[in-house]
Amino acid sequence: MPVVTPALAAIIFVAGAVSGGFGALLGIGGGVLLVPFLNLGLHLPFTVAAAISLTTVIATSSSVSAARAGKQLINMRLGMLLEVATAAGSLFGGVTAQMIAQSTVQKVFGVVTALVAIIMLTRLQRRNVILDPDVDPGALGGRYHEEESGCTVTYQVKRLPLALAASFVAGNMSSLLGIGGGFIKVPVLNAWCGIPVRAAAATSAFMIGVTATAGAVIYYGNGQLVPALAASAVLGVQLGSWGGMRFGQRASAMWLKLLMAVVLFVVSAVMFTRGIQ
């Protein structure tokens, strides 16, 4: 276990703020940046890094969803249905993390980050689907008011088994790698299940608190969650995501995504190389 010094806590606080800021700007969790920094930069064991990152995922999910509750952007019914699959995936991933070698997890992390980067590049110019406001949302669909366009968006949920499968995989990756898993669910929900991207992102952010808790509990019970380091990261990420949301109005999303994709390819390559050494 690492020795907790004020310097280490300060470094992790700053790392949390930076990854939380980028996460808020790009609509992805900061975990995908925080975990490699903690594991490769600070040489913390992968399980310790993942445990710290999961606590920041829970904090972000709770604070973002608290602010959004009741604004209809979060599809709570869909979220709670998909949570059945993410929590199961997360439980499975958390147990797996206790049994496999660090080098294997690093290889998986390398592959997954490369996939995130590719998804990010293919969605540089995402289009908003034009939806018929008179459509019946059905038992799981939703309806929300979009501030920019001033219209009401109504959608139905299609291909539910696919959404459940993607949620299971996202939950699995979440607790194994210490990330939120939104980058797996959001594109699937948006591209194939008929859910507008903003509703998909808000619903995913709502769900990842439960997903990350199922994983974090396993690390905590095994003594792999260092409270003082988790505290530094959680406080840093809270500050960073607050700042990111302020700054996010002005920054060009396309350039940020390009920059982020490049950073992720580098992270992926470094993590994968470390895994095969």
Place this chain on the structure above:
Amino acid sequence: MSWLERTIGAVLRAGVIASSLALAVGLLLQFMHAPGAQLLLHAGILTLLATPVARVVVSIVGYIHERDWTFSTLTAIVLLELLASAVAALVFKKHL
């Protein structure tokens, strides 16, 4: 806004504020070598972990109140999965 949405918002907000405060004060005490630091840090972590669990419990209550048996069952399954991961943690601890 429905009762459920309002309550979920309140639970999440209270959880974030309480855990962040405990973690911040705990961290300060730790570096001042003051007593009670570890206790506060663990309390902060446990509050953080308990927040989504509390949100699930509130949802079960809300759906039962609405007599929505499908969603009462689904959210109860999520709660059982969270309990299962706590059990998994204890099982593993014994073997390590």
